[in-house]
Amino acid sequence: MNKKKIKKLVAIQPVSFLEESKAVLDQYCEETIFYDTQPENAQEIVSRIGDADAIFVSYTHAIGADILSQCPNVKYIGMCCSLYSEASSNVDIAYAREHGITVTGIRDYGDEGVAEYVLMNLIRRLHGVDGYQPLLGEISEVSGAKVGLLGLGASAQAVARALKMMGADVRYYSRTRKPELEEAEGYRYQELHGLLEECDVICSCLSKNVTLLYEEEFAIMGANKLLFNTALSPCFDQKALEKWLDLENTWYFCDTLMGLGEESLLERKNVYCQKRSSGMTRQAVERLNSKVLDNLDGYCKEV
Numbered sequence: 001m002n003k004k005k006i007k008k009l010v011a012i013q014p015v016s017f018l019e020e021s022k023a024v025l026d027q028y029c030e031e032t033i034f035y036d037t038q039p040e041n042a043q044e045i046v047s048r049i050g051d052a053d054a055i056f057v058s059y060t061h062a063i064g065a066d067i068l069s070q071c072p073n074v075k076y077i078g079m080c081c082s083l084y085s086e087a088s089s090n091v092d093i094a095y096a097r098e099h100g101i102t103v104t105g106i107r108d109y110g111d112e113g114v115a116e117y118v119l120m121n122l123i124r125r126l127h128g129v130d131g132y133q134p135l136l137g138e139i140s141e142v143s144g145a146k147v148g149l150l151g152l153g154a155s156a157q158a159v160a161r162a163l164k165m166m167g168a169d170v171r172y173y174s175r176t177r178k179p180e181l182e183e184a185e186g187y188r189y190q191e192l193h194g195l196l197e198e199c200d201v202i203c204s205c206l207s208k209n210v211t212l213l214y215e216e217e218f219a220i221m222g223a224n225k226l227l228f229n230t231a232l233s234p235c236f237d238q239k240a241l242e243k244w245l246d247l248e249n250t251w252y253f254c255d256t257l258m259g260l261g262e263e264s265l266l267e268r269k270n271v272y273c274q275k276r277s278s279g280m281t282r283q284a285v286e287r288l289n290s291k292v293l294d295n296l297d298g299y300c301k302e303v
Contacts, residue, residue, distance in 0.1 A: 003300045005030055006076065011056035012048045013038050015080035016280065021289040028300050029054070046070045056080050056292070057091065059208075059232060060258070064092040068101065076299055079105035080292050084153070088208040104295035109287035110279020111158035114230050114255075117278030118203055119162050121253050122147075125226055133249065135226055136200060143167030148190065148199035150212055152178050155230060155279070156205035160187060171195050196220045203228040204235040211235060218244035226251045230278060234261040245270055255279075 009025065011017065011034040025032050033052075038060065039045045045067050049055055054076040057063055068074060077091055083105020086093045096103045123142060128134035136145070147163050149156045149172040160170050164185060171188045172178075173195050181187055192212065196202060197220050204227070206212065213236035221227075221244065229235050229252070238261050244250055245268055252271045254260045255278040265271045 003028065003297075006054045006300065007031065008033070008050075008052040009054040009056065010049055010052040011035060011080075012045050013058055013061065015056045015058050015292075016285045016288055017056070017080065017292075018285065018289050021293060024293055025296075028296055042067050049074065054078065059090055062090050062092075065095040068092065068095055068099070075101055076296075077101060077103045078292055078296055078299075079103065080288060081105065082107050082109075084207050088210075102299055104299065106288060106291040106295065108154045109291060110277065110281070110284035111155040113277075113279040113281040113284055114155045114205070115158040115162040117230065117255055117274075118159050118228055119166070121228070121272070122163075122201060122226070125251060135224070135249065135251070137224075141167070144169060145201060146171065146199040147201040147203060148173065148195040150174075150192075150202065150204040150235065151206045151210075152181065152187070153205060153207070156203070157181070159203055159205060159230075160185065171199060192217070193220050197222075200224070201226045201228070204231055206231045206235050208232040211237065213237065213240065215240040215243065223247040224249045226253070229254045229259050232256065232258050234259060236261070238262055241265075 006029040008031045009029045014036055017034065022032065035048055039048060045061060049071045051073050053073045055074060056078045057080065059081040077096060079091060083089055091103055093103050124130050125135040126140045126142065126145065128139060134140060142163065143166060146169045149160055152172045152174045164170050171190045173190055173192045177189050182189060196217055202221065202225065208231060215237065218240045241261060245252060250270060254273045255276065257273065257275050260273045266273060
C-alpha cells in the first residue's frame, strides 16, 4: 500500500499539536507550517493557507466558502477539534464536498476533563468552600443532589458517570431518548420543564449553537440553582440569563469564553468562567493528536 504525499500542510492557528506528533507528519507531508497565533480575520486565514493543499484547523474560526474559494489548492481539511454534525461545524462541509475537499474531524477526546471540571466546581458550591453560602443551604455531599443534564452525548455521559459514582440523582433531557443508558446506568429521562423545576443543578452539554433556555425556562428553574455550560456556545437567551442571575443563590459556571455569553457576565460575583476548555488536559491533547494523525493516515493511504 502506497501513501500519497501532501506537498504543504498549514495549521492556520494553534491546534494543540505535540512536537512528537509534528515529527510524524514527515511521513505524510513534504512541508509543514504551524502558526502559534490566532488569525485576526478571514483574509489573514487565506494568506496563511496560501498554496497549501492541506490545512489543520480548530473550532474558533469559520472556514467557509469565502475562504475556501480563494484557496483552490486545498484538498484536505483536518479538524483538530470535535466534529459532531455538518450543521454545527465551523467548516463549510457542504462546500468542501461539492469541491472535492476531504474534511475529517474527531470526537471523544476531552470528555474526562469536562467531567472533572463539573464535579470539582459542584463540590466547591455544595461545600461552600468558595466563601459563599453552600448551594443547598448547608454543607452537602454530591450524594442525593438532583442533577439534570441537557443532552446525553459523549461528554454528558462522562459527566453522568462521574456524578452517578458519587451518588447523585442523575436525570437528563435530550431530543432523542437513550433507553439503553437508562436501563444500564439508571439515568432518568425527564421532559425539559420538569427537569428544570426539580433539579438543583443543570448541566448543559449541548451541541454548538443549540439554545434551550429562554425566559420561561429560567422562570421554571427559579432561585437556588446552579447552571453549568460546557458547550461551545451559549445554551440560553442572554437577557433571560441575566434576569435569572439576579435571583437569590443562582450560579453560572462556564469553562470557555465561547460558551460564556456576553463578557459583561464576568462582572457578576455569581458567574465563573475559567476562559479555557476544561477538556484540554494533557491526556486529552494526546488523544487528539492520535485521532488527527489516524485521520491523516487514512486520507493519505492509496490502495
